[in-house]
Amino acid sequence: MLRIQGKLMFVLAVASAALSFGAAELHATTYIVGTCKAGTQFTSIQAALDATPSPNVVEVCPGSYAEQITIISAVTIEALSIKNSSYVHITVPSGGLAINTTINGGETSAAAHIFVKNATGEVNLTGLTVDSTGNNVETDAALIGILYQHSPGTINHVIAVHQVSGQSTGYGIYMEGGSSNPTVTVENCSVHDFDFGGIYVTGPNGPTAIFGPDATENATSQLTAKVTNNFVNTTEAEGTYSMLFGSSTVDTVTGNVSAGADAGAHGIYIDANAGSTFSDNTIIDSPEGITLLADGPTVTGNKLYNDGTNGAGVITVFVNLKTSKITGNTIQNSLSDGINLDCNTVGALVNSNTFEYVAEGFFNAPSGFSGSGTYIATPQDVVPCP
Amino acid sequence: MSRTNLSIMMLVSALLLGFGTPTARATTYIVGTCKPGTQFSKIQTALDATPAPTVVEVCPGSYPEQITISKPVTLEGIAAGNSSYATVVVPPGGLTNNTTLAGGQAAAAQILVQDAGGAVNLTNLVVDATNGSASYVLGIFYKNTPGTMNHMVAFNVSGDTAGFGICVEGGSTDPKVTIENSTISDDQLGILVQGTSGGSLTTAINTSLVNRGVIGIQVTLPNTTTTINGNVITDVTQTSIILEATEGSVTNNTITGEGAPTQTAIELGYDGMSIESNKIYNVGDGIYATTEIINSQITGNVFTTLSAEGITTSCSFAVPSSKVHSNTFVDVGIAYVAKSGFPITGSTFIGVPTEWTTCP
Numbered sequence: 001m002l003r004i005q006g007k008l009m010f011v012l013a014v015a016s017a018a019l020s021f022g023a024a025e026l027h028a029t030t031y032i033v034g035t036c037k038a039g040t041q042f043t044s045i046q047a048a049l050d051a052t053p054s055p056n057v058v059e060v061c062p063g064s065y066a067e068q069i070t071i072i073s074a075v076t077i078e079a080l081s082i083k084n085s086s087y088v089h090i091t092v093p094s095g096g097l098a099i100n101t102t103i104n105g106g107e108t109s110a111a112a113h114i115f116v117k118n119a120t121g122e123v124n125l126t127g128l129t130v131d132s133t134g135n136n137v138e139t140d141a142a143l144i145g146i147l148y149q150h151s152p153g154t155i156n157h158v159i160a161v162h163q164v165s166g167q168s169t170g171y172g173i174y175m176e177g178g179s180s181n182p183t184v185t186v187e188n189c190s191v192h193d194f195d196f197g198g199i200y201v202t203g204p205n206g207p208t209a210i211f212g213p214d215a216t217e218n219a220t221s222q223l224t225a226k227v228t229n230n231f232v233n234t235t236e237a238e239g240t241y242s243m244l245f246g247s248s249t250v251d252t253v254t255g256n257v258s259a260g261a262d263a264g265a266h267g268i269y270i271d272a273n274a275g276s277t278f279s280d281n282t283i284i285d286s287p288e289g290i291t292l293l294a295d296g297p298t299v300t301g302n303k304l305y306n307d308g309t310n311g312a313g314v315i316t317v318f319v320n321l322k323t324s325k326i327t328g329n330t331i332q333n334s335l336s337d338g339i340n341l342d343c344n345t346v347g348a349l350v351n352s353n354t355f356e357y358v359a360e361g362f363f364n365a366p367s368g369f370s371g372s373g374t375y376i377a378t379p380q381d382v383v384p385c386p
Numbered sequence: 387m388s389r390t391n392l393s394i395m396m397l398v399s400a401l402l403l404g405f406g407t408p409t410a411r412a413t414t415y416i417v418g419t420c421k422p423g424t425q426f427s428k429i430q431t432a433l434d435a436t437p438a439p440t441v442v443e444v445c446p447g448s449y450p451e452q453i454t455i456s457k458p459v460t461l462e463g464i465a466a467g468n469s470s471y472a473t474v475v476v477p478p479g480g481l482t483n484n485t486t487l488a489g490g491q492a493a494a495a496q497i498l499v500q501d502a503g504g505a506v507n508l509t510n511l512v513v514d515a516t517n518g519s520a521s522y523v524l525g526i527f528y529k530n531t532p533g534t535m536n537h538m539v540a541f542n543v544s545g546d547t548a549g550f551g552i553c554v555e556g557g558s559t560d561p562k563v564t565i566e567n568s569t570i571s572d573d574q575l576g577i578l579v580q581g582t583s584g585g586s587l588t589t590a591i592n593t594s595l596v597n598r599g600v601i602g603i604q605v606t607l608p609n610t611t612t613t614i615n616g617n618v619i620t621d622v623t624q625t626s627i628i629l630e631a632t633e634g635s636v637t638n639n640t641i642t643g644e645g646a647p648t649q650t651a652i653e654l655g656y657d658g659m660s661i662e663s664n665k666i667y668n669v670g671d672g673i674y675a676t677t678e679i680i681n682s683q684i685t686g687n688v689f690t691t692l693s694a695e696g697i698t699t700s701c702s703f704a705v706p707s708s709k710v711h712s713n714t715f716v717d718v719g720i721a722y723v724a725k726s727g728f729p730i731t732g733s734t735f736i737g738v739p740t741e742w743t744t745c746p
Contacts, residue, residue, distance in 0.1 A: 087737055089739075357541075376567075382468060
């Protein structure tokens with residue numbers, strides 16, 4: 001009986017702890033930007049963020065806000081839908097965007113329109129439109145719509161548009177990790193009209209194995225990204241990337257649509273760590289659909305339509321595979337190679353993919369390759385390595 | 387096992403065998419030399435042979451033919467060696483008119499399936515109309531005939547007046563036709579479902595890709611019931627789907643464009659067909675209704691990044707909120723254009739400057 005009482009006491013203690021957390025929620029500091037809703041009102045988002053006490057929630061009225069914003073602590077910023085509008089339009093202040101950080105391990109200057117800087121708690125953005133038209137970034141500095149630098153949080157239903165710089169260095173949403181391995185979620189967003197990268201996910205030193213030395217890769221994750229149900233589109237420039245996942249990151253990427261990138265964008269470019277999964281994405285009109293540079297991530301159940309327009313593989317594997325699985329993908333309507341294995345050894349890890357009306361199923365398949373596939377209206381099922 | 391059980395099992399086996407017999411007597415012909423059997427060099431010759439085939443298997447290769455099918459048959463491309471590409475191409479002399487459309491126009495069909503009196507099934511074949519010329523060019527034409535087109539390709543079909551990748555017409559036998567897992571690319575009009583006054587037509591268009599061209603899919607009156615589900619329709623320059631019929635639905639399709647204000651995802655020209663749970667990206671207008679809406683249901687659609695309006699309805703009629711509701715708009719300039727007083731219920735608006743506006 002005593003023992004039972006002890007347990008009961010413990011339950012009560014937990015319940016009261018939960019209540020006190022609840023009380024903290026009630027005391028959340030909420031500020032309003034604009035005049036559409038009663039409360040403590042500010043005229044700019046930055047002013048609300050900088051106010052004392054610092055806010056837990058900033059609700060933004062529909063309207064246009066010409067600001068470059070820096071966020072350094074946990075907060076939720078959300079657009080309000082009031083009086084027939086839900087358009088919180090964050091535009092460039094007069095004079096353009098200022099350079100406010102560096103990325104790629106300090107190597108590249110960057111002008112971030114919304115800059116989330118070393119926040120230790122979650123920064124959540126919802127319903128905002130970040131429009132970098134007129135940014136005036138003319139040097140080779142990176143132009144970034146939303147930058148999460150070594151910060152966790154969720155970007156939901158956010159629109160990043162017109163990240164076009166003078167030097168084709170524009171990124172829609174960019175996440176750079178760090179030693180605390182922050183988790184960032186990007187979901188239900190529309191990212192379009194950028195001139196370099198749509199959604200970019202990298203370790204603290206940038207996409208090192210892609211654009212820098214391999215030696216700076218970290219075997220342990222420096223960023224955990226969940227990228228789901230986004231729409232990414234650009235027709236701006238050649239050599240762009242709809243979505244890139246660099247080394248030292250572990251990513252779950254599912255249900256995204258990349259479309260309309262006739263001009264030259266990679267669909268999904270992958271150098272991520274083992275444990276990453278890329279599944280059920282739809283990639284349309286991309287010269288290169290999915291490119292795999294590191295062994296580890298799995299690529300399953302993706303649908304790739306009208307890709308491979310520059311003669312490259314719709315899916316290209318640039319590494320020997322021991323862990324990665326490439327299965328259950330459908331490649332439809334391509335004048336190019338379905339899966340280019342680039343003569344790498346892949347064992348039985350590449351199987352059960354479907355090729356529908358594709359010029360060549362597998363290209364540069366290693367000797368002994370016997371990957372199963374379904375071939376429909378495909379002139380050449382397997383082209384071996386020369 | 388008891389003796390009784392055993393004899394029941396034997397009886398069942400005998401029955402199964404009995405059902406199996408007609409299949410065993412199926413007449414299968416081979417076109418090409420990739421597989422042993424009764425071989426022909428042309429698809430049409432195999433179809434016309436006696437006894438009439440139940441199955442014609444076509445080896446990988448290129449077949450410059452205009453084909454007419456007037457009996458039930460299964461025609462399928464087969465894989466052999468390192469290829470699964472059996473393609474019907476335009477004969478050296480070009481295409482000749484071999485049929486008429488319901489409206490009376492003479493037309494040249496590359497594969498004509500006409501009054502077959504039973505199911506005609508086509509599988510794994512490419513119909514390539516490159517260099518085909520006529521006033522009306524049709525890649526595949528099902529006229530008053532039921533059947534299934536599975537894993538078919540209709541490519542590059544255009545005519546001086548019009549080109550249809552696949553055209554399906556009804557008729558006196560009330561045919562049911564399915565198009566699935568197919569690729570309809572670079573045709574002036576991808577799939578035309580055409581009703582006729584002489585009988586009904588039931589059509590299912592599932593999990594296919596319709597790419598480029600002027601119009602993706604068009605459904606017309608009269609007497610048509612059409613379901614369009616799970617397709618991907620990309621980069622059509624004018625209208626991805628035109629609905630001019632009363633019965634059926636458009637569900638779970640993904641439609642993308644290239645952001646041109648002139649691109650319309652779905653045009654509702656007649657009240658009746660429902661439009662639900664589609665995902666529409668990067669076109670001009672999402673859904674453009676020119677009709678009064680009494681029966682059509684427009685719900686659960688998601689519109690992302692449109693350069694014009696989400697759902698535009700006719701300015702002459704009030705829209706019942708029980709029929710048009712619960713749609714999601716992300717990055718759309720104007721979500722709803724509708725007659726004054728239109729109540730918006732259950733819809734979600736993200737980054738939408740104007741959620742509703744009355745007609746201009």
